[in-house]
Amino acid sequence: MSEATAVPTTAPSREPSTGRARSVLQSFELDTRLLGMIVALAIIWLGFNIISGGLFLTPRNLWNLSVQSATVAIMATGMVLIIVSRNIDLSIGSVLGLTGMFMAMIQAEWIPKTFGLGFDQPWTWIVTIAAGVALGALIGGFQGFVIAYVGVPSFIVTLGGLLVWRGLSFQLAQGQTIAPLDTTFQLLGGGPKGSLGANLSWLVGGIACLGIGYSLIAGRRRRRKYGFPTRPLGIDIVIGVVGVAIALGAVAVANAYPWPPQLASQYAAENGITEPAGGLIIPTGIANPVLIALAVTAVMTLVATRRRFGRYVFAIGGNPDAANLAGINTKRTILMTFVIMGVLSAIGGVVLSARLNAATVSLGTQSELYVIAAAVIGGTSFAGGIGTIPGAVLGAVVTQSLQSGMVLLRVDSPIQDIVVGIVLVAAVGFDTVIRRRST
């Protein structure tokens, strides 16, 4: 990325300056690609903010952006593993739709009506999600089996899946929209009530800070134990401080977005609070879908980088033959990546249907395209073996930022698609050129 910013400088001075910039980055041992994406995201945000006259960088817009990015981010973490191991999953939008519809039927039709147990039972949401996630795992496992053990290319299997699962979703509800959903289940879709509020949000921020501190200290300790050179302490401190600042800053922004006045008044009336002049200010805090996305990102990052399974996924992507000859059960590993993808699609189904408070036949349509775009913009290579989970999550935020910014500027939706499409190809093209030059 350092090369990109240094392009305009003249040829003789270019070599040393980029060399030095690169060595500084190297001493941080950070992913330069990830840093480049953060810079790109900052440019997009500032650009939209200037063009929209300060409408983009408001707590309200950023909060909405975080909720919109959550579903794509959740599924993109799984798509990374799929693409890294040289496969593709085109069916995730339909799996999301079918699991969402299945869960809507459970909570709105089968439990209350078929079994006559009543609507809004306290346990309904748990049973519903467990069943939905199980269905997602089953679908993913089935597709993974056909891909890994029968040997049908994943493009074909999941293209078939895209049609089959969407069709089943229609059949399941005879094409009807199923609503309303369980009240507790709805909270998983976000909204003012489906958010953590000020205190819990600060708690999440605090946990994130502890996590950052722990990983830095544990990393140093591990390397010292074997007498390996450690990163300069100052750099670790800088990384820690920046990480903590970002975590706490994000919480502060989420808390700066208050409940809508009407809802706050209603809340005050229900709880017998006298409203102060100018209305009751209730901080919204981190939305539940964002919390789910953060948890999924943390778990998937652990799986991808610290677990044997993740190592095998990357090894298969790098050289399938070598993975086989090393004694890795490549078929089971591939199958598992699709099981994970199915589970994450079902979680996407929970969030999206809860947010709509309904399951429609078109739930999640085309989300596979945005998820694949997020993973690829986030640095996942179709050649296999390369990709990161945080990169894909950032990719999701980038694509959603573009869309949300264009909505803010009242750009027509066909134009939005054109822009996202161009950005996708340009990002990968840019990356390919950079990589070719650096090797």
Add this chain to the structure above:
Amino acid sequence: MTMGDPSASQMPAPPGPGMAPVPGTGLDAETPEPVTAPPAAAPAPIGDAPIIEMRNIRVAFGGVHAVDGVSVDLKPGEVIGLVGGNGAGKSTLMRVLSGAHPADSGEILVDGNPVSITNPRDAKALGIETIYQTLALADNTDAAANVFLGRELRTRLGNLDDAAMESATRKVMGRLNPRFRNFKVPVMSLSGGQRQSIAIARAIHFNARVLIMDEPTAALGPAETAQVHELVAQLKSEGIGIFLISHDIHDVFDLADRITVMLQGKLVATVDKTAVTKDEVLAMIIMGKKPGEVTETELAELHG
């Protein structure tokens, strides 16, 4: 040279002075070291009982008999040179032993006991390690990830213990290639010699008893080839049995104790290196005729 494990003590290891300072083989294209004379390896202590016996192995691809009823055996501390033209079946035979390809029929014995090798994991569990001609490295991961691929070290919580794996890799690479420093980069950015030394490190780190080397020097320059020869001599002196697949008859004569020749999937013969000439082996490879069966004129024609 020790293998750094308890089982090494069971082997007739060379005495103290000979084992301490192992000269680096330095498989490194960028910094070829001056080739030092091979250490005076103790006279190869070849055992009597075979570690490996392969009996009547058959592998067919469609209607083609890639390996057709071949039997070979290997004793501890012995190097068997496996030679033959393209498509002779030598690599397929070894893929059976390394678990990469199942045999259609036949029997494999380890230490006289019949074993079942259906995948690479089985072979590795029996102490059979393979250095493939393609090296079989996951190019996008670093040296330690490749050395431990499929056999990762883990912490108590089951997470990958990357620091422990890097430490062990530094040790084994220090033995093979002391100048190697690039422990943190994907192996795709390394030179051919460096990649080769990682593949060798992977094979010898886990206390191999049997090593299969498929064309180990095909992609190497003269200096690096000499270093591989030195390594073979060292491993042999530790009592490791080696199958060496090679096209290069000079390589085979330099390193092997016995030579097994295959032609079109069939075993021509296994002969003692000292009992044959290079021309006689060439006649076996090309015409499939054993030393006794070949005439002087036929031998002369080989050079025609």
